[in-house]
Amino acid sequence: MKAVWAVMAVGVLLASGCTASDESMADLVFRGGAVWTGDPAAPSASAVAVKDGRIVAVGTEADVEGLVGGSTRLVDLAGRMLMPGFIDAHTHFLDGGFKLAGVDLRDAATPEEFARRIGEFAETVPAGTWITGGDWDHEMWGGELPRKEWVDSLTPDHPVFVNRLDGHMSLANSVALRLAGVDSQGRMADPDGGTIVRDARTGEPAGVFKDEAMGIVARAIPEASEADLDRALQAAARHALERGVTQIHDMAGWENLETYRRAHARGELPLRVYSVVQLSTWERLRDFVAANGRGDDRLWWGGLKAFVDGSLGSTTAWFHEPYEDEPATCGLMVTDSAELRSMIEAGDAAGFQIIVHAIGDAANDWLLGVFEDVAAAHGPRDRRFRIEHAQHLSPAAIPRFAELGVIASMQPYHAADDGRWAQKRIGPERIKTTYAFRSLLDAGATLAFGTDWTVAPIDPILGLDAAVTRRTFDGANPGGWVPEQRISVEETLRAYTEGGARAGFMENRLGRIARGMLADLVVLDRDVTQQDPKTLGETRVDMTVVDGRVAYERPTG
Numbered sequence: 001m002k003a004v005w006a007v008m009a010v011g012v013l014l015a016s017g018c019t020a021s022d023e024s025m026a027d028l029v030f031r032g033g034a035v036w037t038g039d040p041a042a043p044s045a046s047a048v049a050v051k052d053g054r055i056v057a058v059g060t061e062a063d064v065e066g067l068v069g070g071s072t073r074l075v076d077l078a079g080r081m082l083m084p085g086f087i088d089a090h091t092h093f094l095d096g097g098f099k100l101a102g103v104d105l106r107d108a109a110t111p112e113e114f115a116r117r118i119g120e121f122a123e124t125v126p127a128g129t130w131i132t133g134g135d136w137d138h139e140m141w142g143g144e145l146p147r148k149e150w151v152d153s154l155t156p157d158h159p160v161f162v163n164r165l166d167g168h169m170s171l172a173n174s175v176a177l178r179l180a181g182v183d184s185q186g187r188m189a190d191p192d193g194g195t196i197v198r199d200a201r202t203g204e205p206a207g208v209f210k211d212e213a214m215g216i217v218a219r220a221i222p223e224a225s226e227a228d229l230d231r232a233l234q235a236a237a238r239h240a241l242e243r244g245v246t247q248i249h250d251m252a253g254w255e256n257l258e259t260y261r262r263a264h265a266r267g268e269l270p271l272r273v274y275s276v277v278q279l280s281t282w283e284r285l286r287d288f289v290a291a292n293g294r295g296d297d298r299l300w301w302g303g304l305k306a307f308v309d310g311s312l313g314s315t316t317a318w319f320h321e322p323y324e325d326e327p328a329t330c331g332l333m334v335t336d337s338a339e340l341r342s343m344i345e346a347g348d349a350a351g352f353q354i355i356v357h358a359i360g361d362a363a364n365d366w367l368l369g370v371f372e373d374v375a376a377a378h379g380p381r382d383r384r385f386r387i388e389h390a391q392h393l394s395p396a397a398i399p400r401f402a403e404l405g406v407i408a409s410m411q412p413y414h415a416a417d418d419g420r421w422a423q424k425r426i427g428p429e430r431i432k433t434t435y436a437f438r439s440l441l442d443a444g445a446t447l448a449f450g451t452d453w454t455v456a457p458i459d460p461i462l463g464l465d466a467a468v469t470r471r472t473f474d475g476a477n478p479g480g481w482v483p484e485q486r487i488s489v490e491e492t493l494r495a496y497t498e499g500g501a502r503a504g505f506m507e508n509r510l511g512r513i514a515r516g517m518l519a520d521l522v523v524l525d526r527d528v529t530q531q532d533p534k535t536l537g538e539t540r541v542d543m544t545v546v547d548g549r550v551a552y553e554r555p556t557g
């Protein structure tokens with residue numbers, strides 16, 4: 001209703017005979033296509049007008065006509081679809097920027113291909129330069145972990161430390177081990193919450209470091225300069241905007257927050273950022289907020305991130321029952337439970353949003369219990385606890401998300417990816433409540449979608465395809481992997497827009513197309529609500545608008 005009133009008011013102004021100056025005209029007008037508003041009160045429209053970074057009219061072509069002046073940019077949708085900008089609720093954004101400049105092993109399908117790409121990359125960078133990035137997946141070639149010998153002869157002058165795509169293990173070559181001070185006799189003990197994979201015969205470190213053990217090598221990598229970080233941000237932002245992402249939640253920490261602040265102060269922050277820092281630094285955040293407030297609509301902070309467990313791919317997600325293919329382990333809790341609980345209490349008492357990674361069913365149950373206890377002890381407030389990933393849930397956990405008001409921050413792409421091998425790991429029963437989008441929505445939970453970039457590509461179209469079809473990348477499940485957990489296109493779009501806005505306390509100004517909302521918008525090349533789901537993955541982003549300004553336009557021709 002509000003939109004209609006706004007349009008009528010403008011109409012009255014024009015009818016009263018005054019020549020409207022260009023100042024009262026819209027900056028941008030979209031018309032002649034489908035508008036998916038995400039607004040349950042008015043779900044569809046065919047025209048939208050934007051002025052000064054806000055949406056000023058939503059309706060039909062007639063409703064925006066009077067707002068078109070000489071300086072208005074008219075965009076004919078011509079069968080395409082306008083929607084709110086995608087919000088990616090979980091990224092490691094600057095890592096993404098750095099990885100755009102690193103070696104790409106994501107689709108390396110054999111050990112030979114893996115080694116060849118690293119060798120070729122080494123030829124393109126000066127000796128001594130660390131070769132990082134990677135995103136390899138040993139499941140591509142049957143599950144054998146890579147070893148340093150695979151790449152040593154190709155990289156005699158380059159330290160290599162390339163990560164698995166879930167970020168929970170990395171392969172070092174011998175140069176990197178030497179620089180990190182890891183002796184070849186393997187006398188170094190495994191750190192708490194981590195594993196140094198060793199050669200079964202010699203006991204020497206074989207090259208792969210898991211979870212907390214990754215720090216042993218990572219510490220030897222020289223720190224990025226401010227200029228490196230600034231460049232990584234711009235590269236990451238370009239990459240995200242090309243994919244229709246107008247806002248990201250960044251899970252990385254202080255160095256990233258400082259990088260965003262530098263860019264914002266120069267007017268060079270190209271998209272909206274909710275910058276989250278580590279829960280262990282809650283006192284620093286408290287002092288920082290006392291001095292600097294909580295930011296603004298372009299860049300804000302006030303979230304604290306921690307981990308309960310590891311990942312499924314690294315056999316470190318924490319389950320109630322052992323892994324099917326490694327019956328000696330149920331995974332592990334990566335943070336001491338008493339310490340994590342007391343940090344959650346402290347961060348909540350300080351008024352911040354608590355955001356915790358939990359993948360295995362035991363990790364999720366444990367965390368829901370802590371959230372319930374903390375909320376009961378501290379009394380009601382709009383705290384919006386978040387569980388990141390919420391990947392494997394016990395059936396009893398599902399209704400608790402809605403009951404406790406815990407946001408499920410999930411990454412549908414992982415379902416299409418893990419679906420290839422998850423059953424071998426956790427068996428036929430536990431997969432029924434894996435990536436349980438349908439069950440969570442039916443139980444009234446808020447879903448916020450994202451990608452965990454760089455664990456998955458930051459492309460929301462891949463997530464849309466994955467949530468709606470639940471196809472797996474190996475083509476083995478054309479009708480969907482655990483198809484009962486599929487959700488609709490509109491439910492997916494909502495999780496990628498309004499859900500993300502809610503997860504960042506922005507739903508009263510972002511995540512829907514309605515009058516007065518901030519103008520973050522995306523034009524897709526087709527109306528995805530009317531497509532055969534099989535073709536969803538072919539959807540392209542034609543235009544991305546942040547704060548009423550065109551931030552990306554796909555080159556035509």
Ligand SMILES: [Zn+2]
Binds near residue numbers: 090091092251452
């Ligand atoms: Zn993450």
